[in-house]
Amino acid sequence: MSSEPTSQPPASKSRGTFLYLLTLVGAAALVGFAIWNVSGGADAQVERFGKQAPESALMMPADGKVDSRFHFLNAWQVAQVPKAVRFDPPLGSEHGALVYNGQKYWEMNEKRGAHHVGDDLNGIGGMNTDLGDPVFAVADGLVVFSGEPTPEWGKVIVVAHKSPDGKPVHSMYSHLDRIDVAKDSLVARGTRIGTVGTANGYYPAHLHFEMRSADGVDIGGGYGSQTLNRLDPMATVQSLRHAAPEALSPSALASTLAKSVAVTK
Numbered sequence: 001m002s003s004e005p006t007s008q009p010p011a012s013k014s015r016g017t018f019l020y021l022l023t024l025v026g027a028a029a030l031v032g033f034a035i036w037n038v039s040g041g042a043d044a045q046v047e048r049f050g051k052q053a054p055e056s057a058l059m060m061p062a063d064g065k066v067d068s069r070f071h072f073l074n075a076w077q078v079a080q081v082p083k084a085v086r087f088d089p090p091l092g093s094e095h096g097a098l099v100y101n102g103q104k105y106w107e108m109n110e111k112r113g114a115h116h117v118g119d120d121l122n123g124i125g126g127m128n129t130d131l132g133d134p135v136f137a138v139a140d141g142l143v144v145f146s147g148e149p150t151p152e153w154g155k156v157i158v159v160a161h162k163s164p165d166g167k168p169v170h171s172m173y174s175h176l177d178r179i180d181v182a183k184d185s186l187v188a189r190g191t192r193i194g195t196v197g198t199a200n201g202y203y204p205a206h207l208h209f210e211m212r213s214a215d216g217v218d219i220g221g222g223y224g225s226q227t228l229n230r231l232d233p234m235a236t237v238q239s240l241r242h243a244a245p246e247a248l249s250p251s252a253l254a255s256t257l258a259k260s261v262a263v264t265k
């Protein structure tokens with residue numbers, strides 16, 4: 001009986017300490033939540049860094065950690081990128097006929113909660129009538145990515161070009177059904193590099209086409225809140241076309257490559 005009074009005070013003391021710590025942790029959590037809320041919470045994070053899912057891969061992450069899959073072109077690749085004196089559309093006729101733009105560059109996509117960073121090019125038949133249609137390199141260039149970053153991106157090709165004024169620009173062809181070119185190969189304007197696909201059935205067939213001002217490869221997301229290095233794709237092709245609307249001519253690189261193939265045979 002005599003032990004009870006002496007054992008009681010330490011027990012209540014430790015319970016008091018526990019409650020005190022619990023209050024501190026609770027207060028810290030409340031302050032943290034308040035700061036998160038003032039900074040706008042999840043919506044603001046999406047607003048600031050862009051909606052990354054489901055088209056996410058190979059990107060510089062928002063927290064600044066370097067994704068090793070992001071890489072600049074090496075000196076050898078840069079030296080190989082040919083100067084592109086003319087650009088043509090990637091789908092339809094050489095003049096871009098028989099194609100419509102289903103979702104234009106920088107259109108707000110409410111479902112994704114961000115802006116579309118490319119042009120969705122479709123054959124005029126709609127839905128899957130363009131499945132398997134040829135996709136063409138928009139200009140002479142070097143293939144710097146050829147593969148499937150995620151199932152939602154499907155098969156993707158990135159071609160590096162040097163614009164007539166020497167600036168590095170990339171064209172990106174996504175959701176492909178087939179890839180017909182290997183990484184590090186030279187392609188001429190108008191070369192069939194792949195075919196229109198559905199990204200493994202995620203979307204009705206279309207070509208998600210992007211143009212970027214870039215000297216490194218980061219696939220990134222198909223939607224974003226900031227343009228970053230993305231250019232208005234079809235407007236850029238138009239501004240770099242350097243040809244009369246009715247002009248038809250093969251790329252000089254195409255005949256050079258054809259000759260080199262003939263020589264090696």
Ligand SMILES: [Zn+2]
Pocket residue numbers: 103116118119120208209222
């Ligand atoms: Zn798209």
